[in-house]
Amino acid sequence: MKNDTRPLGLFDSGIGGTTIWHAIHKLLPYENTIFLGDSINAPYGQRSKEEIIELSKKNTELLLQQNAKIIIVACNTATTNAVSELRNTYNIPIIGIEPAIKPAALHTKTGKVGVLATQGTLKSKKYTEAQTLYPNVEFINQIGYGIVQLIENGDLYSAELEGLLKSYLTPMIEQNIDHLVLGCTHYPYLLPVLKKFLPSTLKVIDSSEAVAKRTLKILDENNLLKTDKLPGYSKFYTNKDVGILQSFINGSGIAEKLDF
Numbered sequence: 001m002k003n004d005t006r007p008l009g010l011f012d013s014g015i016g017g018t019t020i021w022h023a024i025h026k027l028l029p030y031e032n033t034i035f036l037g038d039s040i041n042a043p044y045g046q047r048s049k050e051e052i053i054e055l056s057k058k059n060t061e062l063l064l065q066q067n068a069k070i071i072i073v074a075c076n077t078a079t080t081n082a083v084s085e086l087r088n089t090y091n092i093p094i095i096g097i098e099p100a101i102k103p104a105a106l107h108t109k110t111g112k113v114g115v116l117a118t119q120g121t122l123k124s125k126k127y128t129e130a131q132t133l134y135p136n137v138e139f140i141n142q143i144g145y146g147i148v149q150l151i152e153n154g155d156l157y158s159a160e161l162e163g164l165l166k167s168y169l170t171p172m173i174e175q176n177i178d179h180l181v182l183g184c185t186h187y188p189y190l191l192p193v194l195k196k197f198l199p200s201t202l203k204v205i206d207s208s209e210a211v212a213k214r215t216l217k218i219l220d221e222n223n224l225l226k227t228d229k230l231p232g233y234s235k236f237y238t239n240k241d242v243g244i245l246q247s248f249i250n251g252s253g254i255a256e257k258l259d260f
Helices: 018-027 049-065 076-088 103-106 125-130 146-150 159-174 187-194 207-220 242-248
Strands: 007-014 032-038 071-072 113-119 137-141 179-183 204-205 234-238 253-257
Touching: 007 018, 007 049, 018 137, 018 207, 018 234, 032 049, 032 187, 049 071, 049 076, 049 187, 071 076, 071 207, 076 125, 103 113, 103 179, 103 204, 113 159, 137 159, 146 159, 146 187, 159 187, 242 253
Parallel strands: 007 032, 007 071, 032 234, 113 137, 113 179, 179 204, 234 253
Antiparallel strands: none
């Protein structure tokens, strides 16, 4: 098996994709990584499909210029709207991220699953089709208006954010959901706030661990693993606020400003 030291490339509409980066780095600590946070254009969820495809191609091409051996679309909205176009355009493994409705649908006891996601994800054809696979499950969908903007601004523990979350999730709880799917890579950062008011019996699911396992599988199948067991480097780039990105990577690397 060859030792492929080229980096994994990840991009998101902002800092949310760092939740995916953390999961991948935990599973694959020897891999080199490059992360792009396109915060200046966040949130993608309020943009047209055409805009999302254009931005996703821009990010992908920048990562390819950095010699990325695989692209991880660390953004639910970009995945549901642009991943097919990316796969048709670029001859490189491309991993997408979708709301983890399958495990929720398979394990629900009440038959009701809450999904909190962006407008771009919930209104996409890909997501709509995914729900039809589980006709006996009622999906209670809620667009997380304003959440991404607050996280991008670093207002993670603000009263405004907590108030928004309560207004979105209380009706779901009242309808007896037993699983809540976080359908945006920004949203796992909400867990400390959610634990303050969600019932302890309600299971919260996100895609990060599944994406990390999928990345390992694709790298192995394509003989792309870095096998030297030397710690990998991690580069993080944003086109907006370096300080906010730095606060979300917990000393795992140095965030830098890049115009893209």
